[in-house]
Amino acid sequence: MARTSQMVQLTDSFERKMDYLRISVTDRCNFRCQYCMPEDIKFENPELLLSLEEMLTFAEACLQLGVTKVRVTGGEPLVRKGVVGFIGQLKAMGFEDVTMTTNGFLLKENLEGLVDAGLDRVNISIDTLQPEKFQFITRRNHFQKVWDAIMAALETxxxxxxxxxxxxxxxxxxxxVDMARLTQEHALHVRFIELMPLNGDTDGVRFRKLFISGKEILDRARTELGDLKPVEKDDPAAPADEFKFDGAPGNFGVITPVSEPFCARCSRLRLTADGKIHPCLLTDLDVPVMDAIRSEEPITEIHKVLWETARVKPAAGLTLPEESRNRTMSQIGG
Structure with a gap:
């Protein structure tokens, strides 16, 4: 599918350019990470979710309004049947950058297909290098399979x-320090993300106990491993602040939505699997778009919803928000 000629660039009320789309292809996941979702979470009825073809229609409408980058997420995107082909279709549309975030469990057996589909980059979520701790955090005993996938991905x-x-x-x-040291040994870009107050922490007590700032993370790495030199951003809107140890093949960085919010440079929209747009990850603001996608003139109707979404996108969304604490990352397409 050839790229449709661009109309006008989608921007919000604060003149932020909206050029980055995250598509949550499913709310389902084969892990149950403790900070993300409860063990007994109830997922949406699959019949109530958008089809991949409908998600492609939405993506095409975004492409026409100047969105150039798309990230496929979940839940865990690789549990959704057909997602490898979906990535290939996104790339064929003309998106400049097509990426995916995965927990890595199904990655190794899909690597060849993803590369052939044109995937540009992959982010793998892994919170520990210790198998026992991995099992505690994810409630699943799959560390070695994920680590093998990481090593295999480095060969692609x-x-x-x-x-x-x-x-x-x-x-x-x-x-x-152990995670930072990986960047000295492999072509890995390791980023620590500050914990956000989600998943039912209604009074914030657990959050405050667990929270550690990006500054402290960088200070600890510097103390043990030496100086970190800033890495210039390819994209000014990118949320990660990245650094490099002398001679290291990889980068080490932090993403600081709590201690140093980057709302002023946010360029993102998120489409959830159940047909809603989240203009801001950390508010309860949803803009329904399923009816527009399923209308007789979907591109025209989606454009209307996108402009409305851009209009209501808030200037900022995180000051330990009460409104976000009863949501899971799976529900908001994080």
Missing amino acids: PLSPVKLNAVAMRGVNDDEI
Whole structure:
């Protein structure tokens, strides 16, 4: 499918350019990470979710309004049948950058297909290098399979590979140096993400106990491993602040939505599997778009919803928000 000629660039009320789309292809996941979802979570009826073809229609409408980058997420995207072909169709549409975030469990057996489909980059979520701790955090005993997938990905055109770890005091903060050292040994870009107050922490007590700031993470890495030099951003809107040790093949960085929010440069929209747009990850603001996608003139109707979404996108969404604490990352397409 050839790229449709661009109309006008989608921008919000604060003149932020909306050029990055995240598509949550499913709310389902084969892990149950403790900071993300409860063990007994109830997923949506699959019949109530958008089809992949409908998601492609939405993506085409976004492409026409200047969206150039798309990330496929979940839940865990690789549990959705047909997602490898879906990535190939996104690439064929003309998106400049097509990426995916995965927990890695199904990655190794899909690597060849993803590379052939044109996937540009992959982010793998892994919060620990210790198998026992991995089982505690994810409630699944799959560390070795994920690690093998990471090593296999480094042997493909997807290298360098990005690793995302959610930082939690008393859980995995003792591994900050070990994770940073990976960047000295492999072409891995390791980023620690500050814990956000989600998943039913209604009074914030557990959040405050576990929270560790990006600054502290960087300070610990510097103390043990030496100076970190800033890496210039390819994209000014990118949320990660990345650094490099002298001679290291990889980067080490932090994503700081709590201690140093980057709302002022946010360029993202999120489409959920059940047909809603989240203009801001950390509010309860949803803009329904399923009816527009299923209308007789879907592109025209989706454009209307996109402009409305851009209009209501807030200036900022995180000051330990009460409104976000009863949501899971799976529900908001994080």
